[in-house]
Amino acid sequence: MPEREVIIIGGGAAGLAAAVACKQKGIEDILIIERGDYLGGILQQCIHDGFGLEKFHTSLAGPEYAQRYIDQVKEKEISFLLNSMVVSLTPQKEVIVVNNNGLTHYQARIIILAMGCRERTRGAIGIPGARPSGIYTAGAAQELINLKNYMIGEKIVILGSGDIGLIMARRLTLEGVEVITVAEKLPYSSGLPRNINQCLYDFDIPLLLSHTVIDIEGNGRLSGVTIAQLGKRGGIIPGSRRKIACDTLLLSVGLIPENELSREAGIILDNITGGPQVDERGQTNVPGIFACGNVLQVHDIVDNVSLEAEYIVEGVAEYLEGKLNKEREIKVELEKGLRHVVPQTLIRFKDTIFSFRVNQPGEKKVLVFTDGKRVIKKKFLRRVNPAEMIRVKLISSELEEIKTLKVRLV
Amino acid sequence: MKTKNNRFDVVIIGAGVIGCAIARELSKYKVNVAVLEKEDDVGWGISCRNSGVVHAGFNNKPGTLMAQFCVEGNKSFAELCSQLDVPYKKIGKLVVAKKKEEIKGLQKLKQQGDTNGVDNLQIIDLNEVKRLEPNIEGIAALYSPETAITSPYLLTIALAENALDKGVSFFLNTEVKSIIRLNNSHFRIKTNKREFTSSYVINSTGIYSDYIARMVGINKYRIYPCRGEYHILDKNVSWLINHLVYPVPQAGVGGLGIHLTPTIDGNILVGPSNEYIKSKDNLSVTSSVMKVLSSEAREFLPLISPGYIIRSYSGLRAKQAPSSEGGFWDFVIEESGIVNNFINLIGIESPGLTAAQPIAKRVVEIINKKERLDFDPSFNPFRKGILRFEEQNEETKKTLIKQEPDYGEIVCRCEKVTKKEILEAVNNPLGARSLISIKYRTRAMMGRCQGGYCQNRIMEILRESFKLSPQEITLKGNNSYLLTGYRSNEVSKSCQKEKLLSLEEELLV
Ligand SMILES: Cc1cc2nc3c(=O)[nH]c(=O)nc-3n(C[C@H](O)[C@H](O)[C@H](O)COP(=O)(O)OP(=O)(O)OC[C@H]3O[C@@H](n4cnc5c(N)ncnc54)[C@H](O)[C@@H]3O)c2cc1C
Ligand SMILES: Cc1cc2nc3c(=O)[nH]c(=O)nc-3n(C[C@H](O)[C@H](O)[C@H](O)COP(=O)(O)OP(=O)(O)OC[C@H]3O[C@@H](n4cnc5c(N)ncnc54)[C@H](O)[C@@H]3O)c2cc1C
Numbered sequence: 001m002p003e004r005e006v007i008i009i010g011g012g013a014a015g016l017a018a019a020v021a022c023k024q025k026g027i028e029d030i031l032i033i034e035r036g037d038y039l040g041g042i043l044q045q046c047i048h049d050g051f052g053l054e055k056f057h058t059s060l061a062g063p064e065y066a067q068r069y070i071d072q073v074k075e076k077e078i079s080f081l082l083n084s085m086v087v088s089l090t091p092q093k094e095v096i097v098v099n100n101n102g103l104t105h106y107q108a109r110i111i112i113l114a115m116g117c118r119e120r121t122r123g124a125i126g127i128p129g130a131r132p133s134g135i136y137t138a139g140a141a142q143e144l145i146n147l148k149n150y151m152i153g154e155k156i157v158i159l160g161s162g163d164i165g166l167i168m169a170r171r172l173t174l175e176g177v178e179v180i181t182v183a184e185k186l187p188y189s190s191g192l193p194r195n196i197n198q199c200l201y202d203f204d205i206p207l208l209l210s211h212t213v214i215d216i217e218g219n220g221r222l223s224g225v226t227i228a229q230l231g232k233r234g235g236i237i238p239g240s241r242r243k244i245a246c247d248t249l250l251l252s253v254g255l256i257p258e259n260e261l262s263r264e265a266g267i268i269l270d271n272i273t274g275g276p277q278v279d280e281r282g283q284t285n286v287p288g289i290f291a292c293g294n295v296l297q298v299h300d301i302v303d304n305v306s307l308e309a310e311y312i313v314e315g316v317a318e319y320l321e322g323k324l325n326k327e328r329e330i331k332v333e334l335e336k337g338l339r340h341v342v343p344q345t346l347i348r349f350k351d352t353i354f355s356f357r358v359n360q361p362g363e364k365k366v367l368v369f370t371d372g373k374r375v376i377k378k379k380f381l382r383r384v385n386p387a388e389m390i391r392v393k394l395i396s397s398e399l400e401e402i403k404t405l406k407v408r409l410v
Numbered sequence: 411m412k413t414k415n416n417r418f419d420v421v422i423i424g425a426g427v428i429g430c431a432i433a434r435e436l437s438k439y440k441v442n443v444a445v446l447e448k449e450d451d452v453g454w455g456i457s458c459r460n461s462g463v464v465h466a467g468f469n470n471k472p473g474t475l476m477a478q479f480c481v482e483g484n485k486s487f488a489e490l491c492s493q494l495d496v497p498y499k500k501i502g503k504l505v506v507a508k509k510k511e512e513i514k515g516l517q518k519l520k521q522q523g524d525t526n527g528v529d530n531l532q533i534i535d536l537n538e539v540k541r542l543e544p545n546i547e548g549i550a551a552l553y554s555p556e557t558a559i560t561s562p563y564l565l566t567i568a569l570a571e572n573a574l575d576k577g578v579s580f581f582l583n584t585e586v587k588s589i590i591r592l593n594n595s596h597f598r599i600k601t602n603k604r605e606f607t608s609s610y611v612i613n614s615t616g617i618y619s620d621y622i623a624r625m626v627g628i629n630k631y632r633i634y635p636c637r638g639e640y641h642i643l644d645k646n647v648s649w650l651i652n653h654l655v656y657p658v659p660q661a662g663v664g665g666l667g668i669h670l671t672p673t674i675d676g677n678i679l680v681g682p683s684n685e686y687i688k689s690k691d692n693l694s695v696t697s698s699v700m701k702v703l704s705s706e707a708r709e710f711l712p713l714i715s716p717g718y719i720i721r722s723y724s725g726l727r728a729k730q731a732p733s734s735e736g737g738f739w740d741f742v743i744e745e746s747g748i749v750n751n752f753i754n755l756i757g758i759e760s761p762g763l764t765a766a767q768p769i770a771k772r773v774v775e776i777i778n779k780k781e782r783l784d785f786d787p788s789f790n791p792f793r794k795g796i797l798r799f800e801e802q803n804e805e806t807k808k809t810l811i812k813q814e815p816d817y818g819e820i821v822c823r824c825e826k827v828t829k830k831e832i833l834e835a836v837n838n839p840l841g842a843r844s845l846i847s848i849k850y851r852t853r854a855m856m857g858r859c860q861g862g863y864c865q866n867r868i869m870e871i872l873r874e875s876f877k878l879s880p881q882e883i884t885l886k887g888n889n890s891y892l893l894t895g896y897r898s899n900e901v902s903k904s905c906q907k908e909k910l911l912s913l914e915e916e917l918l919v
Contacts, residue, residue, distance in 0.1 A: 035820070085820045100815040103808050121860040123642070123721030128697045131723075133885035133892050137862055144866055150880050150893045175897060214697065220889025247894075260824075263646070 005029035007108035012041020014293020015114035016069035017309035023076045025317040032080035040066030054303035089265040113291040120254040129216030138164040138252040153248030158182040161189040165252020170199035183211040255298045273297045277344040280352040281315025337409025356390040371402035418444040421608040424615035425452035430569035431770035437576035439783035448585035450887025451842035453566030455616045459725030464558035465761040468523025474740040477526045479765035494568035495795040497674045503557035503654035506548035515658040516552045563850040572793040589625040614755045617728045636727040638682025639699045643718040648676045668706040680707045686733035695722040730757035800826040822864040824857020846886040
């Protein structure tokens, strides 16, 4: 069985950054396994700009951002497989890969999970009504239009205000398609404020908050949807039903980390993030299996994906040197105001970067870290939004003495 | 065997499991048979929208055709499936009593089953229920080990393919619009496409059978559509139950109650509801019923959570009993008394799937009595389906990829369907060409991501295989186009770097 020091599953932003970082740490024997026929993952279909502001201090399109890493992978002669799907992963870090050449087992010392995420579909959110053609998830539509050069419809309603939906509203408008409205179930958008401005308001596309699609019509192709306004408790406000004639419904209703393989390997998942539970170095409960990027937690900005990948590779290097030992185990506990946290546990006494998402939008908030009694750190946040991940670093001295770690937003 | 023009001995209208089973049964004889189906593929009526259960036969009133054919169908189902290479699993069923009063209902069912000739029925106590189904709430149950599951759409496709192989002609996208009885006692059948003539007509159109009968002046039937909605749960939670789990049926209700059905592919179905509706083609799912399903299912299975649902769908029961009466009326399988050689299949609701083969045999008997059909010794009951890569052992997988590299390309990630299987489905012998046809044949797009990953790829394979324009790719035939054309007029080549850059420039301007 071929053996590898590090196997990276997924050649998207996370996998590529992890590979480059491994090489920089002096790890020679790396293999990236990608099921698609190109590297770069989801970035390759994001042809709009705005990527790389934090990492490269310039605005790049998705494929340009990916290319910077692909160039490094090639330059550093990191090996990768394309058109190759990992179909099985064991806790012993054996993977099975299927491609046109056959079915191959590999044994790795380290696995880095970088499989990205998938989109939530109509079935998962249960929209009632008929089942015609013309219902797409936003990412699938993005692929059809940007990578395959197809058009998907002429009059479109978008359900959900996730970033991909917003970006697609602009994209479709630029292509001459009529985007009638974006309906969002929650009283606030789940997309980034800058995307709402640049993709909707700049094009006069109305955003209907507290609205959802309650019926779908159409025998062959979709012919219309009914939307309605939702009250505080989520019920339909009487008299607010409105039929809209359209031929396409685009869904941008959330992303789900792709953890089928992780589950198979006995990795414990976090119900809230949908990704593995990890320690401060992105290591899962299975020693030597790490995770980064959207498979760990859904990111809104790719720069954070790259940073996260580089950060966990510190742990990979330590693991290979036999230095990533468990010195303690503290569970990070969330109190009010916060929806999720990564990492979920701390095992060492080192500097740690935490990622959080809040429950609701708000202004002038303080993120408070305590050990149950004493306040360890406070961070003032001018504005918080569930759409924007909050990243905070605590240094080793702040984490040293504690036995518990609790975090809240006030 | 092949007829020129459009003259046939027998025309079967409707290619559901019943029409296809009749076609296959007739293909054992020397007769010219055509099957006319309005949809783009076989099996898209009720036959792909049920629970997929091979019932044992204890729910049906003794002495009825339903009881007789269900028991007969159940006993010969394994053989049928093995001939046709269709999945079948005898997993057994529990009808679970939740309170004391219901235990009587169990005994009544058992008695009825015993009378009908169902084997091995047994009433089990709380301990035994818990042993068989640790997650189920109940105090006793009727255990039926003979109850099985199958894939209703694969069975329908298999019956059709086997018949096709023996020379039966299938006309898809062909909707019967009117039928005229000619002087020479032949029928002239007008469709949206061409005209057919035949000596016999078999009306196996499910919920539309009353409507078709009326075309020749038979007005005595009336079919009420009664909708049943289902949820499909993620395979991740297939461990929740091991058997079919049903409530004790309530008198006067024309369904078997909201039950839990493991499917042959490892999902769990929750449903169906029971609601008389007006329209014969309203296959919507509704938010009110979706909520009821979840809460009723939780009564048996407290562990169920809405997060497990990957999709919902509905089917329509072809009810003869009006809503005021409810319950089940017996199958009607008869030659019309007023129009000779016109055979009607009316009210073929559950257990129609289980009973398909006995029903088909009965229809052939009716014709045989009049015509003395010649048996065709060349009939071959065997048919091969599409080989499922995922179900093979590792050595076979390796060999398959070596022989055929397309087995090494996994197109549908959730159900692990390879390009080779997709290509076989695309080139199916019946000539069905839509995404749904590929879905039913391969399971691609049926998993938890519901085609999010593979649908675009399958559309591409379909387009390339038949050199279709984008507008010609459909979800389910007719007007269900998926794309409106190319984004720009240049011919698309997927993923070209130059193109991406030029688009970016456009956007940045
Ligand atoms: C549709 C979409 C649009 C976005 N738009 C923006 C944006 O406008 N701006 C921004 O800053 N951020 C955006 N993001 C966020 C950010 O760009 C992504 O989060 C980031 O690119 C994700 O990188 P990743 O490597 O984690 O995942 P991906 O890019 O999804 O990469 C995962 C890779 O793993 C491969 N893979 C998965 N399973 C297997 C397996 N079993 N075997 C082999 N290979 C496998 C996949 O094919 C894929 O290539 C977007 C995200 C999405 C999903
Ligand atoms: C909710 C539900 C659950 C069920 N569960 C089970 C079960 O678990 N086990 C079981 O044994 N049975 C079950 N049944 C019953 C079983 O599904 C049916 O008895 C069986 O599928 C009937 O098949 P069919 O061929 O008569 O009808 P269909 O499959 O509806 O076939 C009729 C065909 O006729 C075509 N057609 C109609 N009009 C025309 C026209 N004018 N021209 C051309 N073609 C036309 C239609 O398109 C259709 O394809 C269930 C039924 C329902 C509704």
